[in-house]
Amino acid sequence: MDEPAANLDPEARHIFFSLLAERLGSTTMIISSHRLDEVAPLVNRVIEMDTGRIVLDDRVAEESRLSTLFEVHLTLARADAAIARTLGSWQFADRRAGVEWHGTVSGADRLRFFGMVSRYVGLLSRIEMHEVDAAVVLQ
Incomplete structure (x- = not known):
């Protein structure tokens, strides 16, 4: 294809x-x-x-499936309107005045997510991502 x-x-x-x-x-x-x-x-x-x-x-050593879900926590050096709009479009929640953001990203979308986040690398002070049980998160 x-x-x-x-x-x-x-x-x-x-x-x-x-x-x-x-x-x-x-x-x-x-x-x-x-x-x-x-x-x-x-x-x-x-x-x-x-x-x-x-x-x-x-x-490729790929252990994650399309159904895998990742919980993501981002901390920014400062609040920024552009990344706030972008993270909002990914359904991320603002947890502290535009500086701390939490959300989930599907396994299939994680590389696209990293590509998006890389545009704002100068604002990132911390990023954490870990695999979670999708059934628990969706409850």
Whole structure:
């Protein structure tokens, strides 16, 4: 599949990759994508190419499933309106005047989340992320 979800909205992308995940045990897939964050939970091997040459060929040790949930705690050096809007769009809760934020991120979205957070790396003073039981968090 070459960029199989390129023209799908975020919800359709999630559904599409969930359907692919259901077939992992019985199917071999070759997926071409510029968005490793989306395909990471589906793959056990990554090959990167640059101008037609293989520059990386590596196995992936992936123990998290698409259904994995991570609890995330962020502490910022100072409050900032831009990151506050962004974290709010991820359903994070402001726990202390825009400086401490708590929320959850699905396993399938964690690389996308780190990509987003990296835009604000100058504001981060602490980040903690640990896997939690999704059934307990959703209660």
